[in-house]
Amino acid sequence: DTGVSQDPRHKITKRGQNVTFRCDPISEHNRLYWYRQTLGQGPEFLTYFQNEAQLEKSRLLSDRFSAERPKGSFSTLEIQRTEQGDSAMYLCASSFLRVRGTGELFFGEGSRLTVL
Amino acid sequence: DQQVKQNSPSLSVQEGRISILNCDYTNSMFDYFLWYKKYPAEGPTFLISISSIKDKNEDGRFTVFLNKSAKHLSLHIVPSQPGDSAVYFCAASARYSGGSNYKLTFGKGTLLTVNP
DSSP, X not given: OOSOEEEOSEEEEOTTOOEEEEEEOOTTOOEEEEEEEOTTSOOEEEEEEETTEEEEEOTTSOTTEEEEOGGGSOEEEEEOSOOXXXXXXXXXXXXXXXXXXXXXXXXXXXXXXXEO | OOSEEOOOXXXXXXXXXXXXXXXXXXXXXXXXXXXXXXXXXSOOEEEEEEETTOSEEEETTEEEEEETTTTEEEEEESSOOGGGOEEEEEEEEOTTTTTSOOXXXXXXXEEEEEEO
């Protein structure tokens, strides 16, 4: 399977614990995005990387959230001191920056976080 | 502040008939629009897109119409099939005016049910 893969698919944790999600993008894609989706809402932008550089962060990304993309390959999203409001589906997407083309993002299946 | 709005949470149509999903946007910087389809427990998958220089784009059973003056777009599915039952998200980006930022802003989605 050469699509975007995310791990773990589901994480249940207690409030106050730290969690980390991993995303492996499509190999030739140089852009990687993190989105969050809560019930009844569309995906909301959190942050994106071009290669290893984090170019933009949403105001939704509080200080407890940190994302990395070492060497421009896989990415991790860490949430420290989780709160119940962090419960959501965390979606990773990748794309290839080019002038022509549809410019669509390819999404993974998501990592669902439940904070008890 | 919802910049992309899908005002119909759900839509039900009969197999073989036309499905029309609507989307409105408020940000004048948006110049590229996409529709994504999402099945339960899966990530969104790209369906069709349209640039602001066009008013129509067709791909098989799917056609997207864009009315820039009204800041409105719609997705037509003809004929509708039971396998089309899913949540459809409208998304927009300031692809050309925003410095090649492919960041997408999503609506809340419309649940389409196609009845056999």
